[in-house]
Amino acid sequence: MxxxxxxxxxxxxxxxxxxxxxxxxxxxxxxxxxxxxxxxxxxxxxxxxxxxxxxxxxxxxxxxxxxxxxxxxxxxxxxxxxxxxxxxxxxxxxxxxxxxxxxxxxxxxxxxxxxxxxxxxxxxxxxxxxxxxxxxxxxxxxxxxxxxxxxxxxxxxxxxxxxxxxxxxxxxxxxxxxxxxxxxxxxxxxxxxxxxxxxxxxRGVLNFDLSVRLREGAHHSGNWGGLLADPAMILAQALSVITDARGQILVPEWRPGSLTASVRAALAELPVEEPDGPAIDTGWGEASLSPAERVFGWNSFAVLAMKAGVPEAPQNAISGEARANCQLRFVVGTEPEEVLPALRRHLDARGFERVQIEGGEAAFAAxxxxxxxxxxxxxxxxxxxxxxxxxxxxxxxxxxxxxxxxxxxxxxxxxxxxxxxxxxxxxxxxxxxxxxxxxxxxxxxxxxxxxxxxxxxxxxxxxxxxx
CATH class of the missing domain: 3.40.630.10 (Zn peptidases)
Structure with missing residues (x-):
């Protein structure tokens, strides 16, 4: 034995x-x-x-x-x-x-x-x-x-x-x-x-939709281009203020304070690349963090899907609405119930009151x-x-x-x-x-x-x- x-x-x-x-x-x-x-x-x-x-x-x-x-x-x-x-x-x-x-x-x-x-x-x-x-x-x-x-x-x-x-x-x-x-x-x-x-x-996860709905139906881009606001353009601009061009989070409340010295020590030298997986984009994510810290010690925002018009058969028309399905993965120190109110304040302060936030119940806490x-x-x-x-x-x-x-x-x-x-x-x-x-x-x-x-x-x- x-x-x-x-x-x-x-x-x-x-x-x-x-x-x-x-x-x-x-x-x-x-x-x-x-x-x-x-x-x-x-x-x-x-x-x-x-x-x-x-x-x-x-x-x-x-x-x-x-x-x-x-x-x-x-x-x-x-x-x-x-x-x-x-x-x-x-x-x-x-x-x-x-x-x-x-x-x-x-x-x-x-x-x-x-x-x-x-x-x-x-x-x-x-x-x-x-x-x-x-x-x-x-x-x-x-x-x-x-x-x-x-x-x-x-x-x-x-x-x-x-x-x-x-x-x-x-x-x-x-x-x-x-x-x-x-x-x-x-x-x-x-x-x-x-x-x-x-x-x-x-990490916890919270999914939500961002949408811009301005009118029913689409309208000819030649007759109405320059006269009607484009929901897809507004939505794209709104998304651009959530992160910068390399994906660094810009919503202050979404930037956690829980990446302590002990957590960083535990993550030091940990590998994140996988031989059979995709190559890591070293220029993406929080610049001051290591790849391990970005995925295990920090929050990440992603756009999972976007739609405006009919992508499979584009028409010469300005869509009446646009929608993006979004996700925040978050670590300890980010309060799930504060995620969307913080985003609402962030968007409104930058002139995106027309962007609606829908859904948003956290599936899992951190x-x-x-x-x-x-x-x-x-x-x-x-x-x-x-x-x-x-x-x-x-x-x-x-x-x-x-x-x-x-x-x-x-x-x-x-x-x-x-x-x-x-x-x-x-x-x-x-x-x-x-x-x-x-x-x-x-x-x-x-x-x-x-x-x-x-x-x-x-x-x-x-x-x-x-x-």
Whole structure:
């Protein structure tokens, strides 16, 4: 009975094809929460996971979603001893639209296919392989030690890809059942495929529309050019005062003050380029910051889509309206409820009262845990021991996750250990995971579960009992 034996047992599941077969069964379920009528597929995914969790000794309970019409969730609990430390984990079984017909080589998004080190399938990276790895590593520890040595809770939702409706309300209602000492889960990408990554929070995200509506219909540009204000021109000018020509944010309240010396130290020397990803535009973004600081320690504004007239068939006419869908990714220190009022003041002061701001409910709030927090140090040391090299450590992810629910509502130290990489094509055709990365991840998680159960060096101040 040893830590090394548990790690080897976990990685044997990748070597022997057991992991790929289990992932294939999950990918085969078209759990597209973005597609109307997917209720049966979403329920089927929960049923398959219940069967796997039952075999691991979990007690499973389906939870009705507090948001009417939103899919149910699954809460699984394995309580070995109420006095032992308790880990809360999380995963989401829903996926984005499969985009059938757009995958290369005629691939079916819901049939796992292997090509070299890549396993292709919708949801493979986001998030089916990730929570599967954590559970298979758990299974390896149980097979070797016969027990975990800690309590485990898993919350599985089926609506993350549509903004996790009802998740916050459910966490409030089930606070006692979700009581734990630490939150450890997996989502998102590693910084580099060959180096483990851990992050302790996420940037928040707020989407909104900017629109200029001046009149009904379009009018001939020859007869009316120079006489009618052009909504597209007004909108373009308004966008130009939100950032400068290199994308540096100009709205004062959008410039965070939370990029502290300790955060900058954690981000120093972190790589952000990806061999299979696009080249970084070094002349874009906040000039005084490093690339890592721009994406992990600062706010970023993007125009996701714009429209005026009919781009597919332009007419010689001045449009009556123009619209842009915009997004702010923000870090801790930016108050979501202040984002749009600050923008309104900024635009009005520059003569853009005709620009309307619509929508704007933040999907996720920003969160961050100090990289030197006790649980962060414990996890970092465990990953280092298993991998033989230190992981990349991020105070927060550049993307957005419902981490605020676990850090805020439940008050837990939150640590994410991603098992994918940035060029995995998540949310796009040809989504995939790398089998060698998954193999290493199985070993990393088995080592971490083993270390938590071993109890040596666990952070003090644990809750002591579970609800």
């Amino acid at each position: 040893s830590r090394e034996t548990a790690i080897a047992a976990a990685q044997d599941q990748a070597d022997g094809g057991v992991f790929a077969a289990a992932l294939a069964a999950l990918v085969a379920i078209p759990s597209e929460s973005q597609v109307p009528g997917a209720e049966a597929a979403l329920a089927s995914y929960l049923a398959v996971m219940e069967e796997r969790l039952d075999a691991l000794g979990f007690d499973c309970r389906r939870l009705a979603n507090p948001r009417p019409g939103a899919p149910p969730l699954l809460l699984a609990r394995r309580i070995e001893d109420p006095s032992l430390p308790t880990v809360l984990s999380y995963g989401h079984g829903d996926v984005t639209h499969g985009q059938a017909g757009h995958w290369a080589a005629g691939r079916d998004p819901f049939v796992l296919s292997a090509e070299g080190p890549r396993l292709y399938g919708r949801g493979a990276a986001d998030n089916k392989a990730q929570h599967l790895i954590n559970l298979m590593a758990l299974d390896a520890v149980l097979a070797v030690r016969g027990r975990l040595g800690f309590n485990m809770l898993l919350l599985l939702e089926m609506a993350e890809e549509i903004g996790s409706p009802g998740l916050a309300a459910l966490a409030e209602a089930e606070r006692e059942a979700l009581r734990a000492d630490v939150f450890i889960a997996s989502d998102g990408p590693r910084l580099q495929p060959g180096v483990p990554t851990m992050f302790m929070g996420a 969160t961050r845990l100090d990289p030197e927090a006790p649980w962060a140090r414990f996890v970092r040391d465990s990953l280092t021991r298993s991998a033989g090299r230190p992981p990349h450590v991020l105070p927060n992810l550049g993307g957005s996750l419902p981490n605020d629910i676990f850090a805020g509502i439940l008050g837990l130290p939150t640590i994410w250990i991603p098992h994918s990489y940035r060029a995995c094509n998540q949310h796009a055709p040809d989504e995939h995971v790398l089998l060698p990365l998954c193999r290493e991840a199985l070993g990393l998680m088995a080592g971490l579960w083993w270390d938590i159960g071993d109890g040596a060096g666990l952070p003090e101040g644990r809750s002591g009992t579970v609800g």
